[in-house]
Amino acid sequence: MGADQVENGGRDDSDKVEVNIYPLNSYYFGSKHAIPSKDYSLHDHLQRFKSNYAASGMRINVEAVLMVELFKHPHLLVLQIKNSIYKLPGGRLRPGESDTDGLKRKLAKKLSLDEDEGQWEVGECLGIWWRSDFETLMHPFLPPNVKHPKECTKLFLVKLPETQRFTVPKNMKLLSVPLCQIQENHKIYGPIVSAVPQLLSKFTFNMIGI
Amino acid sequence: MGADQVENGGRDDSDKVEVNIYPLNSYYFGSKHAIPSKDYSLHDHLQRFKSNYAASGMRINVEAVLMVELFKHPHLLVLQIKNSIYKLPGGRLRPGESDTDGLKRKLAKKLSLDEDEGQWEVGECLGIWWRSDFETLMHPFLPPNVKHPKECTKLFLVKLPETQRFTVPKNMKLLSVPLCQIQENHKIYGPIVSAVPQLLSKFTFNMIGI
Structure with missing residues (x-):
């Protein structure tokens, strides 16, 4: 068995899906003013969620899967908020906004100093989660008989350039977490990130470059 | 919010990935002679796995994700073996065999009376699992520092025609399991199926047709 076969998993050439990732230390990290949370409590969040649904329909979120290399293993960039919440960078689409435009806008807001700083190549959709009702968990399918889901969250692979500056709000931390730590770790990372x-x-x- | 928006999840048209599925009752199910297991015990399996690795290198398995509709919800076709083992239909590639050829051969062996009976349109690769060592669990990534994995299992979406006859070995059952039952049900279905x-x-x- 040659090294090539290991690298591509013995996959047919026609089926190769390759992604270049770069070492964590090829990126620069700075901080900026905090982005305050829109809600003081879970109750506030629920009220806002319900009134937004009444006004504009299903909430659509777009989130980014950003990968870097560290210790020869792929790592995922995850935002840590309030010490115990782990989220992919992204957020809610505006009515009528495309997935790509919305995700770029959200990445600029959460990870850059301004709109010109970051380069975000939004790639394929990796998965979609649905919330059937305001207070239920999200599922990776539309449960039977649910005709009007209240929220959907779409994950996109976003390819990073060889180097880039990340500017992160002071009330969040940007962590690089190894895939092997995230895998099946629902309790810490939640159903989507895990x-x-x-x-x-x-x-x-x-x-690249190791 | 219109019905269209619910159906495509508000996704951009450019990004639509649609799959037609047909009702379970549009398929016919029959049975054929049992396919005996190659191993009497886990020990036998391990011995065979090791000697095959020494002879031909990493074991590559290809498995099919076959979907049908029941009660307006997508169901996955799963083979039940010995009452407690649930597997996707598929099996081991022969040395040099392509993923598609191997998967079609295995589907004919496990789900058809002969090679001409089934129509299997092998679609995109959905995921790849790796086994680092002979006795470890499989992971959806190559763990750090593993250069010579012992086994890899690739899942492919296989599109079914509008109607088809399935002929299943007598020592197996072909079940259609709703996605909502499989989700996160590791204990019953194992890490890959779940x-x-x-x-x-x-x-x-x-x-289609409901």
Whole structure:
């Protein structure tokens, strides 16, 4: 068995899905003013969620899967908020906004100093989660007989350039977490982030510059 | 919010990934002679695995994700073996065999009377699992520092025609299991099958003829 076969998993050439990732230390990290939360409590969040649904329909979120290399293993960039909440960078689409435009706008807001700083190549959709009702968990399918879901969250693979500056709000931390730590770690990372290793498993990561 | 927006999840048209699925009752199910297991015990299996690795290198398995519609919800076809083992139909590639050829051969062996009976349109690779060593669990990534994995299992979405006859070995049962039952049900379905709902979440299933 040659090294090539290991790298591409014995996959047919026609089926190769390769993604270049770069070392964590090829990126620069700074901080900026905090982005205050819109809600003081879970109750506030629920009230805002319901009134937004009444006004504009289903809430659509777009989130980014950003990968870097560290210790020869792919790492996912995750935002840590209030010490115990882990989220992918992204957020809610405006009515009528496209997935790509919305995700770029949100990445600029959460990870850049201004709109010109970051380069975000929005790639394929990796997965979609649905919330059937205002207070239920999200599922990776539309449950039977649910005709009017209240929220959907779409994950996109976003390819990073060789180098870039990230500017992160002071009330958040940007962590790089190894895929092997995230995998099946629902309790810490929640159902969406903990599914990322599986959603990425079909890709071959080319670790550049190591 | 219109019905269209619910159906495509508000997704951009450019990004639509649609799959037609047909009702379970549009398929016919029969049975054929049992396919005996190659191993009497786990020990036998391990011995055979090791000697095959020494002779031909990493074991590559290809498995099919076959979907049908029942009660307006997507269902996955799963083989039940010995009452407690649930597997996707598929099996081991021969040395040099392509993923597609191997998967079609295995589907004919496990689900058809002969090679001409089934129509299997092998679609995209959904995920790849790796086994680092002979006795470890499979992971959806190559763990750090593993250069010579012993086994890899690739899942493919296989599109079914509008109607078809399935002929299943007598020592197996072909079950249609709703995605909502499989999701996160590791204990019963194991790590690979229980990840299928997430791997499929980016697709829109068009349920035909209901």
